Amino acid sequence: EAQVTQNPRYLITVTGKKLTVTCSQNMNHEYMSWYRQDPGLGLRQIYYSMNVEVTDKGDVPEGYKVSRKEKRNFPLILESPSPNQTSLYFCASSFKGGPGELFFGEGSRLTVL
Amino acid sequence: GQQLNQSPQSMFIQEGEDVSMNCTSSSIFNTWLWYKQEPGEGPVLLIALYKAGELTSNGRLTAQFGITRKDSFLNISASRPSDVGIYFCAGPDSNYQLIWGAGTKLIIKP
Numbered sequence: 043e044a045q046v047t048q049n050p051r052y053l054i055t056v057t058g059k060k061l062t063v064t065c066s067q068n069m070n071h072e073y074m075s076w077y078r079q080d081p082g083l084g085l086r087q088i089y090y091s092m093n094v095e096v097t098d099k100g101d102v103p104e105g106y107k108v109s110r111k112e113k114r115n116f117p118l119i120l121e122s123p124s125p126n127q128t129s130l131y132f133c134a135s136s137f138k139g140g141p142g143e144l145f146f147g148e149g150s151r152l153t154v155l
Numbered sequence: 156g157q158q159l160n161q162s163p164q165s166m167f168i169q170e171g172e173d174v175s176m177n178c179t180s181s182s183i184f185n186t187w188l189w190y191k192q193e194p195g196e197g198p199v200l201l202i203a204l205y206k207a208g209e210l211t212s213n214g215r216l217t218a219q220f221g222i223t224r225k226d227s228f229l230n231i232s233a234s235r236p237s238d239v240g241i242y243f244c245a246g247p248d249s250n251y252q253l254i255w256g257a258g259t260k261l262i263i264k265p
Contacts, residue, residue, distance in 0.1 A: 046197075084257040085198075085243070100252065132197050143188065144253070146197030 044069045048133050048147035055123060056155050063118045063150050065133030073136040074116040075100070075144070076108065078129040085132070091116055123154040161244055161256030169264050174231040176259040178244030186247055187227040189218050192258075193240040201242075202229070236263050 046067045055061055067074065075090040077100075087100030091110040105127055107119040116135075120127060130151050134144040161178045168174060178187070186205055190198035202213050204220035204227060211218055215232045227246075231238055244256040 082257075085255045087252060090252065134197070143200050143203055144190075144198075146199070149195075149197050 044145070046133055046135055046145050046147035048131075048150045050150060051148065052151050054153045054155065057124055058122050061120050061123060061152075063120075063131060063133075063152070065116045065118065065147060066114050067116075067133075067135040067145070068114065069135060069137060069145065070113065071135035071137045071145070072113070073142065074110065075134045075136075076106070076116070076118050077132045077134065078102065079132060079149075080129050088118065088131075120152075123152075125154050128152060128154050159244055159246065159254055159256040161259055163259060164257070165260040165262065167262050167264055168234055170234060170236060172234050174234050174238070174261060175228065176230075176242060177226060177228045178256050179226045180246065180254075181225075183224040184227075184246035185224070187218070187220050188245045188253070189216075189227070189229050190243045190245060191240050192243065198243060231261075234261075234263060239263055 049064045072093045076088040077085045079085050086102045088106050089100050089108040091097045094110055094113050097108050097110055110116050130149050132149050133147040136142040136144050158181050159178055188203050189201045191201050192198040202211050202218040207220055207224045208222050209220040217230045219228045241258040241260050243258045245253045248254050
């Protein structure tokens with residue numbers, strides 16, 4: 043089944059404790075992206091990757107890192123999480139060169155205390 | 156920068172009613188995408204529009220790419236409880252990254 047898989051789905055952590063949210067897609071998509079969704083603010087892009095080893099900042103990259111060492115994986119790293127990073131995070135991928143028609147993961151709800 | 160204005164913000168309707176929502180842009184778009192997000196899930200693509208004036212249907216859903224290329228409409232006919240969710244419009248900016256509307260929340264009155 044074609045899908046985008048995120049882990050963990052739910053996480054409660056404390057300020058400053060490094061964490062990684064993994065994202066994997068099995069559709070051989072070149073493009074991958076991370077979004078955060080907050081009430082009243084809609085979907086905001088954090089980082090995106092047009093292909094392996096190519097990553098770029100989105101609208102809200104501060105406090106986040108990403109890497110794209112393989113085509114299928116695009117982990118989101120929070121080196122020192124803060125409470126303002128409490129949010130619902132989505133990974134998405136697309137087979138076209140740009141964002142095109144995105145396939146989304148089920149989301150990862152992160153709470154930073 | 157480019158912005159998408161989506162309206163209405165929310166809709167409370169009776170089951171069986173037709174629904175209409177729209178999205179407008181401050182600048183021209185070459186593609187319009189409509190997504191639906193159900194509670195606890197990620198957005199799912201409903202309809203993609205690539206040509207000004209294009210009208211595309213997907214079951215009870217119909218979307219149109221406005222002739223000015225600055226707007227798009229989504230209609231749902233004979234609404235059902237399964238239509239509940241948040242509907243987002245989106246379009247690519249000059250860097251081919253998607254810009255998103257704030258969403259229209261659809262609620263069906265019991």
